[in-house]
Amino acid sequence: MSEKINELPKSSDKMNPEDFFKLSDLLKKQIWLEDVFEALIELWNLCEYKDEQKLMYQLLLNFLCLDSRKINNYCKDISIHVCEEWGIDSESTKIVALCNEERPDGSQFLIQSLKNKFANRNNWTEKNFANNLASIGKAAYQLENGQNLILIDDFIGTGNTVERKIKWLKSKIKEKNRCDIKIFLVSLAYMQDALNVIKSLKIKFFSPIKLKKGISDCYDGEILKNNIHNMKNLESKLNPIYKNWRLSNYNFGYGKTESLFAIEGLNVPNNVFPIFWWPLLIEERERKTILKRIR
């Protein structure tokens, strides 16, 4: 077991130089943490042992939190890939957010950011974009023979949601006797472990960001074992229930995906380690979190 540490004072108190410089270095790389500094201190203080703090530090250093500028650039990459690599033109093409019928989500945010990247390309118009997969699948007139359907999501964690939605869409296409509809899949980021599920769908896929598991793919041997132990210890401090969500479904992120990914200002994916977003400590004590997810 590593050396036990004293609780770090809040920023209203004096920190020891070691913590001060550690947090300063972290903030230099992850500017978005400035805005949630109090939550960062709470997280830091939740770590009882040096090794737990070391793990938190490493995970946060490796965390990818996209701001609007980065999203803009990745959306440009996506538009280039669609038009130049796949050679898809605007005729008979729909780019569709993988959103559920009634609830807004990250795919709608992405399609909104993406559509103006097609503005200077021949004949692309707003009609080429749709913000809801359900409306495309349900309305017969939306599905045309020979059509290209490019499905868009912001993040693919396990791949199960994408798989379920694409299977549903294929069944709708079959139901409506449409033929020769090509389905493509695009996401802003994906977990490399989801690739097998995506490949099994036998559709063309593009994503500019591939992510590894935050612990299992980044450490091995004794360090891996210790870090898994440390994360389990930290997660044991979270309340097992939050508004009908069971923490046991989200340990190490939903589907044990160990994701370190978020889009600034949006709902954090449930695949992210809950230590970063689960809002209750044991005995239902509220805590400030560096990332947020609405239930």
Place this chain on the structure above:
Amino acid sequence: MLKYISSSDKKILLDLFTERKSIHMYYFHEKYLFSPAQINRFVRNFLEEKVISFIDYKIKLTEHGIKWITRNREKIFLSSYKKEWKKIPNEWLVEKNESIDDLNLKNNYLE
């Protein structure tokens, strides 16, 4: 140049301007209890504007920074500096005992 300078920025700038030497960033935490987030934001913003240099956690004003502060010291440090948004245009002012009705506002604006 910067549009908004926070009160913590002002204190750090004043110390740097008075001392005219490299000051360790931890000093500002010890002295004022500024958080690493506040100090990092200061460093990022003012480094971008070339007001400071930042080497080995030490902050120092550049020549440009000294000139900039000298030129803008009233705006930066004096809280009594006149705020443009607080000025009321003359045509909106009324005599102390004048009532709204006297101004014939009804005719001009409310019909």
